[in-house]
Amino acid sequence: MSLLSSLRPGGRHGIAESETRDPIGYAVAALSRLAQSDVLDRLGLRKQTETAVYTATRGGFRTITKAGRTFSRSGSSSSAGSRPADAARPGVFDLTPSEDEQMLVDVVTELAAEVLRPAAAEADETCIAPEAVLKAGLEVGLPILGLPEELGGITEERSAVAGVLVAEALAHGDLGLAVASLAPGAVATAIGLWGTEAQQQTYLPAFTSDDVPAAALALTEPTVLFDVLSPATTAVRTDDGFVLSGLKSAVPRGADGELFVVGASLDGAPVLFLVEAGTAGLEVEADPAMGVRGAGLARLHLRDVAVPADAVLGTTDGTTYAECVRLSRLAWCALGVGVGQAVLDYVTPYVKEREAFGEPVAHRQSVAFMVANIAIELQAMRLLTWKAASRAAAGKDVARDVALARQLCADKGMQIGLDGVQLLGGHGFVKEHPVERWYRDLRSIGVMEGTVLV
Incomplete structure (x- = not known):
């Protein structure tokens, strides 16, 4: 019996018809x-x-956010929280995953193949991540992947490389469901990286328990020429804390969200704020998009949302926010590599089996060269992404590395999606084959901000 056999449709945690949809x-x-x-x-x-x-x-739907759980305040609000140690660098250029990382990738790869891939088409149609898929992600420890052991996680040092490998493996199953599964872990990782002792003791125990809250990074805004480093959402100081006003979009699992990390401009600098669901003035609205539909994207309306003074996550000079954006973009690069690999794995046997004029279409040079180009560009995307993750894990400045990876993954990822549809001809344009969904999903790599983090 395989590691995830109990998670297959029809098994103990199978994706039964009654579990895959809400009303x-x-x-x-x-x-x-x-x-x-x-x-x-x-x-x-x-x-x-x-x-x-x-x-x-x-x-x-459009409704006020539901008041799910109450996070009890604890710890010293001013002292710095625990931080994961930087990963040791061997001094040689080697991106080979460690034994532990490879074991984790093997498990997640099986999860993506046996659980995410079969549920992808229906999730794309209904814009809802099936509960069985989310539970399967919890069982393999996705929410605590970025937390050190002292905070209840599973790592001894920064795990950006492991995070990238896991995101890539999950996206090979489905990008939307991968985002939905990784969203809570992104918030937990953010609190682990930048939270105070009080914030870590208040929120992280929920992420290390059996009842993990639905949580998400909310950085994207539905504005023309949106610049993530200059959010239109504002934060105004008050005697008791801050008041947030603005609109966030592409928030995964927003309808079920219990905790959000919201980006807002404070005194001219972008800052991260922890906002709990149920706070007065917080409203969520469905926001289905062209791709990433399985993540259940939503808009978050903030109308004079009052948060306490200790809701600030990290610094207020913009440095924490900028680092969050870089690590988020790195995660999206990994997701793009995973979807690109899915395209390559699908079209390669297709062009070898599909015949035209009495022979496989792969015998045509134009087809063979197109498949080869996908493999070449995909390997370049993977190399830049892994290198940036390795430097991030070591605590190095990754601004340039992430920028290069982001540009390549956005451009070439979209081209891979386009070529995948082209290689299948008319079949690439119908939902009978998944390449049309992957084409739509790959467009998000250069557009989406936040939601995931490594």
């Missing part, structure tokens, strides 16, 4: 199926039903 998911799926029926044309209801499908998918 919104049921409604959207039912309307979608109804829209495909010939009965609508006979009754003259085609236009009304298609409008209902669009409205349900686009709007989904």
Whole structure:
């Protein structure tokens, strides 16, 4: 029996039909199926039903955030929290994963293949991550991957390399579900890297328990020419703390969110704030996008949201925020590599088996060269991403390394998605094959900010 056999559909944690959708998911799926029926044309209801499908998918829900759990304040609010030690550098250029990292990758690779991949199509349709998939991620320790042992995690030193390897392996199954699974761990990692002792003692015990809260980094905003380092969301000082106002978009699992790390401008500098769900003035709205749909993306409305003075995560001069952006972009690069590898693994056997004019299409040089280019660019993306992760784990300045990786992964990742669709011809444009979903997902690599972190 495989490590994850109990997580397969139909097993003890199988993705049963009743577990994969909440009422919104049921409604959207039912309307979608109804829209495909010939009965609508006979009754003259085609236009009304298609409008209902669009409205349900686009709007989904809009409500105040639910007050889930209460995080009890504890610890000294002013003292610095524990920090993971920098990883030792061997002095040679070697990006080979350690034995422990390889074991972790093997487990996550099996999780992606047996749990995420089978659930990907339905999650993309309903914009909801199945509960069974999220539970499977918890069972392999995804939320505590970036925490040191003294904070309840599983590492002795900074784990940026392990985080990149895991993100890549998960994205090979599905990008949207990978983001949904990694989102809580991103918040836990952020608190582990920059939180005070009080913040760590208040929030991290929940992430190391069996009931991990839904949490997310909220940095992206729905504005034209959005600059993540200059958020339009503002923070104003008050006698008791701060008041946040603004709008955040592309927040994974926003409908279920219990804790958010929100980026806002304070005195002209970008700053991170911890905001608990249920806080007055905090409202969440469905925000389905072209890709990454399985993550259950939402918009977060902040209307004069009052937070205490100890809600600031890290420094207020913008350095913590900038580091958060870099580590987030690094995670998105790893996700792009994982999806790119999925494209390569899918199109390679396809072009060898698909025949045209009496021979496999792979015999055509134009096809063979296109597949070879995917492999070449993918390896370059992986090399730059792993190198940046290695330097981040060692505590080095990674601004240049992340910028190079980000640019390459955004450009070449999108090209890989395009080539994948092209290689399948007409099949690349239909949902019978997953390349159209991967094409849409790969567009997010150069657009999304926050949500994940290594």
